[in-house]
Amino acid sequence: xxxxxxxxxxxxxxxxxxxxxxxxxxxxxxxxxxxxxxxxxxxxxxxxxxxxxxxxxxxxxxxxxxxxxxxxxxxxxxxxxxxxxxxxxxxxxxxxxxxxxxxxxxxxxxxxxxxxxxxxxxxxxxxxxxxxxxxxxxxxxxxxxxxxxxxxxxxxxxxxxxxxxxxxxxxxxxxxxxxxxxxxxxxxxxxxxxxxxxxxxxxxxxxxxxxxxxxxxxxxxxxxxxxx
Amino acid sequence: xxxxxxxxxxxxxxxxxxxxxxxxxxxxxxxxxxxxxxxxxxxxxxxxxxxxxxxxxxxxxxxxxxxxxxxxxxxxxxxxxxxxxxxxxxxxxxxxxxxxxxxxxxxxxxxxxxxxxxxxxxxxxxxxxxxxxxxxxxxxxxxxxxxxxxxxxxxxxxxxxxxxxxxxxxxxxxxxxxxxxxxxxxxxxxxxxxxxxxxxxxxxxxxxxxxxxxxxxxxxxxxxxxxxxxxxxxxxxxxxxxxxxxxxxxxxxxxxxxxxxxxxxxxxxxxxxxxxxxxxxxxxxxxxxxxxxxxxxxxxxxxxxxxxxxxxxxxxxxxxxxxxxxxxxxxxxxxxxxxxxxxxxxxxxxxxxxxxxxxxxxxxxxxxxxx
Numbered sequence: 001x002x003x004x005x006x007x008x009x010x011x012x013x014x015x016x017x018x019x020x021x022x023x024x025x026x027x028x029x030x031x032x033x034x035x036x037x038x039x040x041x042x043x044x045x046x047x048x049x050x051x052x053x054x055x056x057x058x059x060x061x062x063x064x065x066x067x068x069x070x071x072x073x074x075x076x077x078x079x080x081x082x083x084x085x086x087x088x089x090x091x092x093x094x095x096x097x098x099x100x101x102x103x104x105x106x107x108x109x110x111x112x113x114x115x116x117x118x119x120x121x122x123x124x125x126x127x128x129x130x131x132x133x134x135x136x137x138x139x140x141x142x143x144x145x146x147x148x149x150x151x152x153x154x155x156x157x158x159x160x161x162x163x164x165x166x167x168x169x170x171x172x173x174x175x176x177x178x179x180x181x182x183x184x185x186x187x188x189x190x191x192x193x194x195x196x197x198x199x200x201x202x203x204x205x206x207x208x209x210x211x212x213x214x215x216x217x218x219x220x221x222x223x224x225x226x227x228x
Numbered sequence: 229x230x231x232x233x234x235x236x237x238x239x240x241x242x243x244x245x246x247x248x249x250x251x252x253x254x255x256x257x258x259x260x261x262x263x264x265x266x267x268x269x270x271x272x273x274x275x276x277x278x279x280x281x282x283x284x285x286x287x288x289x290x291x292x293x294x295x296x297x298x299x300x301x302x303x304x305x306x307x308x309x310x311x312x313x314x315x316x317x318x319x320x321x322x323x324x325x326x327x328x329x330x331x332x333x334x335x336x337x338x339x340x341x342x343x344x345x346x347x348x349x350x351x352x353x354x355x356x357x358x359x360x361x362x363x364x365x366x367x368x369x370x371x372x373x374x375x376x377x378x379x380x381x382x383x384x385x386x387x388x389x390x391x392x393x394x395x396x397x398x399x400x401x402x403x404x405x406x407x408x409x410x411x412x413x414x415x416x417x418x419x420x421x422x423x424x425x426x427x428x429x430x431x432x433x434x435x436x437x438x439x440x441x442x443x444x445x446x447x448x449x450x451x452x453x454x455x456x457x458x459x460x461x462x463x464x465x466x467x468x469x470x471x472x473x474x475x476x477x478x479x480x481x482x483x484x485x486x487x488x489x490x491x492x493x494x495x496x497x498x499x500x501x502x503x504x505x506x507x508x509x510x511x512x513x514x515x516x517x518x519x520x521x522x523x524x525x526x527x528x529x530x531x532x533x534x535x536x537x538x539x540x541x542x543x544x545x546x547x548x549x550x551x552x553x554x555x556x557x558x559x560x561x562x563x564x565x566x567x568x569x570x571x572x573x574x575x576x577x578x579x580x581x582x583x584x585x586x587x588x589x590x591x592x593x594x595x596x597x598x599x
Contacts, residue, residue, distance in 0.1 A: 126334025129299060129407075130348050130397065131323035144338050223338035225381030 007194035014179075015198065022175035022206050025168065026161045029097050033104030034154055040066050040105075041112035042138060067113070070106040078103070078167045086171050096165070096172035103164055104157035111153025115146025148222050155214050162207045166199065176202045247272040247308070248437035249296060249405050254305030256291055256462070264303070265291045266462030273454075275404075278431065278438045280452035282445065284485070288462025293407050293441050297326045310404060324348055327398030327406035327436070331413045333390045335382035341367070341393050342378040348401045366396040369430055388419040395427070399434065408440045412447070424450060445486060449474070449493050457482050471497050496556035500549065505572055505581025511535060521569065521582050531571055531579055540568065548573050551580050558583050 008015055044062045082099050089095035119142050127137050143150075169177020180199025183192045250272045257264040266288040273279045281289040294300040296307060298319045307315050314322050335344050342363045349359040364374040370392040382390055391411055398406055412420045412427075428451065431438065442448050448455050449470045457473065459465045459481050466478040474490045474497070477483040486493075509520045522536040523546075534543040547561045548571045558570050562585055569584045 120332075120334070120337075122330060122332030122334035123336060124334075125299070125332075126328070126330060126394075127336070129297065129323060129328035129330065129334075131320045131351060132347075133320045136351075141336060223381075225338045225340065225383065 003191070003194045004197055007191060007198060015202070018174070018176045018178055019202065019206065021172075022162070022165055022177075022203060023209065025093065025096055025100065025165050025172065025175055026158060026206065026210070029100035029161055029165075030104055030154060030158050032097065033101045033157055034108050036101070037070075037105050037108035037112055037153075038150070041109055041116060042143075063113070067106075067109065070109050073102045074106045078164050079170070082168055082171045089171075091171055091173065093172055093174070096168035096174075099168055099171075100161045100164055104161055107156040107160070108150065108153040111156075112146065112150045115149030115153075116142055118149065119145045144223060145226065148218065148226065148228075151214065151218055151221070155211075158210045158214075159207060162203050162210070166203060176206075246275045248275040248277075248310055249273045249439070250308040251292070251295070252306040252308065254292075254295060254302045254307065256288075256295060256300060257303045263461060266295070266302075269305070269462055269464060271456060271464060271467065273437055273439060275437050276435045277453040278440060278451055280448035280455045281439060281441045281458065282443065282448045282455060283458030283465075284460070285443070287458040287460055289441050289456075289458050290409060292458070292462060293409055293439055296405075296407055296439060297323045297328060299323075324352055324401060325403050325405075327400075327403045329391075329394050329398040329406065329408045329411045331410040333382075333387075333394040335390055335393060335397070337382050340379050340381055341385070344382070344393060345397045345400050347397065352401055354401075362400060363396075366399055369399070369433065370396045371426060372396075386419075387415055388423060391415060391423060392426075395430070399430075399436070404437060406436045406438045408438060410441055410443065413442070413444075420447075427451065446493065446496075449496060457485060492556075495559055496554050498555040500553050500555060500558060500572055500583065501551050503555070503583065506569075506584060506587065508571065508579050508582050510579065523571065523579060530577065531573070537569060544568055546571060549583075551575065555583075 044066055085095040085099050089098060127141050165175050166177035166180055169175055169181050176199045179195045183195030183199060186192050251269050254269045255264050256266045269292060281292060283289050291300055295302045306313055345363045345366055346359045349362055367374040367377055372392055412423050415423060452470050454468060455470050455473050456467045457465045466473055466482045474486060474494045477486060507520050509522045510525055511522050519538055524532045524535050526532040531546060533546050537543055544567045545565050547565045547567045549558045549561055551572050551574050562570050569582050571582050572580045574580045
């Protein structure tokens with residue numbers, strides 16, 4: 001314990017930098033993953049934005065394919081994925097964000113699809129019956145009603161990313177993965193263990209910051225009428 | 229069949245000759261089905277009428293209703309709204325001109341009651357103040373205190389209150405036509421009856437043209453100015469006033485559909501005010517025995533008890549019914565208290581006469597075709 005405190009006080013600037021980069025890496029990635037998932041879910045799963053010429057089987061195929069691909073991505077070992085992305089994107093923040101984003105899509109997509117399809121059909125019929133067009137139905141009715149479920153999907157994504165961002169350090173060299181990897185390569189050496197422990201448990205703090213942010217965002221963005 | 233009966237009774241009270249909404253030769257065949265759900269339907273709804281669409285399950289009554297605002301697009305035929313052919317206009321804009329109320333209500337759970345009701349006015353570009361004033365006006369109309377309910381959410385209301393809001397939302401932009409798909413079907417019987425009474429009261433004030441799908445004949449008879457009875461395949465079997473349908477069903481199908489209780493149902497169509505009442509003598513003394521029923525009143529002038537009723541040795545219990553009521557109400561109170569006659573009171577509470585059980589049954593039989 002004393003060793004860890006010693007390490008933190010000796011390297012406070014570095015640790016602050018690791019925390020900041022870890023946090024931002026996850027923030028950028030989850031934002032991109034959310035945008036991709038929402039677009040995919042809205043286009044493929046509401047049957048309102050797709051061109052009417054698309055046949056039923058294309059629609060259903062598109063829905064299933066998107067979920068299948070997103071879930072398959074989640075099964076790729078993270079070390080392998082970053083290893084594969086490195087030759088394409090080089091070193092740095094870009095391959096890290098790409099990799100994390102790919103992992104983050106599935107939880108958000110899955111929950112968005114579930115949230116959209118859980119909207120009461122009577123509510124949608126009423127919306128149509130009083131003359132709300134497809135765009136208005138999505139933005140004013142479906143998405144606000146699905147939002148709490150979408151948000152919990154984003155939350156799961158963030159948790160996955162906070163952990164994987166440490167692995168991403170093999171290509172990015174930032175975040176708490178940096179001290180972790182450094183420490184692991186010279187394990188047994190002086191001060192290696194505190195480095196590893198900080199790299200392992202400090203992401204918890206990053207996750208906690210996100211959790212607090214989620215509570216606030218949920219409170220602010222969920223209508224009182226559907227709050228549980 | 230429908231056309232001729234319609235012309236034959238077009239002089240009935242409350243309907244004008246002007247059709248507000250009309251279907252002309254409308255058919256609907258759902259994809260993948262070889263038989264049409266609705267076939268060559270022609271139906272005219274006069275301005276200010278309540279038309280009840282009724283029939284067995286799968287008869288196409290809901291399909292017919294939903295073609296009127298093109299939630300279901302007809303396969304062929306024309307839809308005329310207030311003289312305009314609306315078969316091909318923008319459907320969303322059309323629907324903003326037509327109120328729509330459904331059985332499951334479908335209030336937007338994440339919006340307050342005020343936002344729900346104000347949705348259509350907002351889409352039509354009304355300014356904030358006008359919309360807010362309209363919301364309060366409508367909440368008043370459906371009997372809900374605006375200050376108390378405007379900012380609540382749908383889940384905080386009972387089923388009956390939700391449907392009141394549903395009706396208010398349908399009326400929001402003051403559309404000339406309202407389409408209602410079994411609006412009171414999922415509500416408990418006691419609340420339903422109250423909502424029906426309120427609905428008639430609201431209609432007296434707003435005088436909309438209303439198409440109303442129901443599967444409840446009692447509701448159809450109670451609310452409808454006209455009833456459209458559908459048979460299988462969306463064929464209109466009879467389109468006429470409730471009285472005419474109950475008295476002269478057009479064919480076997482209609483007769484079977486309205487069933488054996490037709491005579492009893494007609495009682496609720498018969499206003500007491502249209503009957504010849506027996507004279508009632510108000511007396512303070514105990515003595516008289518004559519051809520008229522004699523009523524004792526208390527100090528305030530309110531009817532107290534019968535002193536003498538012709539043909540009865542002992543004075544029966546006093547029961548009353550308002551002059552605005554129907555023969556159904558009179559029969560109900562008489563059966564309930566085992567009284568052979570009922571005192572009819574005017575709105576001011578003064579006795580207007582009496583209805584005798586035996587004479588009333590005779591009257592009904594005698595006037596069977598006249599009323």
